[in-house]
Amino acid sequence: MKKIVLPVLVAGLLMSCSKSHQSEGVETTEISSEKIGSEWKTLFNGKDMENWKIKISKHDLNDNYANTFRVEDGFLKVRYDGYDDFDRQYGHIFYDQSFSTYLLHLEYRFVGEQAPNGEGWALRNSGAMLHGQDPETMQKDQDFPISIEGQLLGGDGEHDRTTSNLCTPGTNVVMDGELFTPHCVSSSSQTYHGEQWVSADFLVLADSIVQHIVEGDTVLTYYSPQIGGGNVKNFDPSVKQDGKMLTEGYISLQSESHPIDFRKVEIFDLAPYMNNQEELKEVLEILRKR
Numbered sequence: 001m002k003k004i005v006l007p008v009l010v011a012g013l014l015m016s017c018s019k020s021h022q023s024e025g026v027e028t029t030e031i032s033s034e035k036i037g038s039e040w041k042t043l044f045n046g047k048d049m050e051n052w053k054i055k056i057s058k059h060d061l062n063d064n065y066a067n068t069f070r071v072e073d074g075f076l077k078v079r080y081d082g083y084d085d086f087d088r089q090y091g092h093i094f095y096d097q098s099f100s101t102y103l104l105h106l107e108y109r110f111v112g113e114q115a116p117n118g119e120g121w122a123l124r125n126s127g128a129m130l131h132g133q134d135p136e137t138m139q140k141d142q143d144f145p146i147s148i149e150g151q152l153l154g155g156d157g158e159h160d161r162t163t164s165n166l167c168t169p170g171t172n173v174v175m176d177g178e179l180f181t182p183h184c185v186s187s188s189s190q191t192y193h194g195e196q197w198v199s200a201d202f203l204v205l206a207d208s209i210v211q212h213i214v215e216g217d218t219v220l221t222y223y224s225p226q227i228g229g230g231n232v233k234n235f236d237p238s239v240k241q242d243g244k245m246l247t248e249g250y251i252s253l254q255s256e257s258h259p260i261d262f263r264k265v266e267i268f269d270l271a272p273y274m275n276n277q278e279e280l281k282e283v284l285e286i287l288r289k290r
Contacts, residue, residue, distance in 0.1 A: 031279060036268075036286045040105075043095050043251070044265035046074045055135045056091035056255070057143050057234075068255050069093045076262040078126070078255045080115035087117065090143045091255035094135045100248035101271050103287060104128065104202040107264040110154035111195050118257025124154030126260045127167065130204055131225055131249035133239055141234040145252060146170035148225045150202050150212055151184065152260070155193035162189045164200050164212040164219050170232035170240055173210070174224040183231045187212055187219035197263065205270070207245040 043051070048071055059065045066082025068091050076093075080086065110124045132147030149167040166173070167184040174180060192198045201213035212220040225246040232240070253262060268287065273280040 031282050031286065033286050033289075036283060039268060041267050041269065042265070043267055044076050044262060046263075047071065049076070049093070051096050053094045053096055053135050054091065055094065055138050055142075055145075055252075057089050058087070058141055059089070060140060061135055061138070065089065065091070074263065076253070076265065078253075078260045080118075080255075080257065080259065083115050085117045086115040086119075086257045088119070088143065092129060092132075092135070092145055092252040093255075094132070094145075094250050094252040095265075096250075098134070098248050098250055099204075099267065099269065099271075101205050101269070101274050102203075103268040103270065104130070104204070104251060105264060105266040105268075106152075106200045106202075106253075106262060107197055108152060108200065108260055108262050109195050109197045110258060110260050112259040114259075115257040122257045124156065124161075124258050125256050126152045126258065127254040127256070128152065128200070128202060129169075129250075129252040129254065130202055130210070131171075131246040132252050134250060135252070137236060137239050139234050139236055143233045144169035144231075145250070146227060146232055146235060146240055147249065147252070148173065148210065148246070149254075150200065152198075152200065152254075154258075155191040157193050159191075161191050162186045162219070163192060163198065164189050164202075164214045166212070166220055166222060168229060168231060170227060170229065170235065171246065172226055172228040173222040175222045180222065181229050183229075185220075187214070189214040189217070189219040206274070207247045 053062055054064045054069055055061050056065045070077050114123050128150040129145055129147040132145040148171050151165040151167045153161050153163045155161045164187045165184055172179055172181050199215050203211040210222055211218050227244045228242040273283050
């Protein structure tokens with residue numbers, strides 16, 4: 001794994017973590033880099049989609065319409081060769097466990113041509129949905145899970161186009177001390193053209209801090225993810241509780257009409273360290289040096 005830069009977190013920003021995730025008087029144990037290395041969990045095993053659930057708009061839960069999500073050559077692939085018309089059938093594949101505080105690591109690449117009648121904005125576009133709603137609670141025609149999205153974009157070969165941006169289907173966040181309500185905001189990343197592999201990491205500390213990291217560089221930071229706003233359709237109103245802080249949720253990967261491969265989907269669960277700031281800082285420092 002490439003070096004991960006987490007400068008703000010090993011400094012004062014850890015103090016902004018929710019008090020509910022802190023405790024005093026917790027005894028610190030020695031943490032080794034070997035122990036940290038062994039705590040990474042592989043979510044995609046390279047063989048099949050065990051422990052994953054599929055929800056594609058206009059289809060029932062676990063109806064993998066047109067074999068959209070598949071495993072081939074050791075990669076988790078998103079493909080549209082069975083589509084005559086994309087028809088806004090946005091899809092997501094969910095890991096079947098909810099997480100609260102973690103570092104998610106992805107390696108992805110865009111390939112091939114966009115599905116017939118995919119939206120223009122969805123060219124070389126996918127995403128990692130963080131703190132997402134349980135797929136069991138999504139309506140049949142719902143387009144996106146209520147979540148915060150680490151938007152993955154590929155360059156068009158000519159123009160600048162950042163990746164690991166933020167989009168907010170049914171959510172809001174805090175940036176620069178104010179509630180941020182626009183749907184998307186660009187990161188400070190480079191543009192990645194062609195079919196090259198890109199490394200993306202997402203550091204999520206419950207309802208306090210979220211950072212997007214690309215090829216080792218921190219490109220976006222925001223705070224206080226919460227339910228609110230628009231940009232999600234056909235949802236169950238009882239699920240969209242505006243103002244509710246997002247302390248945990250499901251991770252999913254998108255099908256938005258452009259083929260994409262994922263060769264690594266890994267997570268480091270930080271929950272065991274959230275009750276002790278000193279241990280958490282130590283773990284993050286070790287992860288930073290990896």
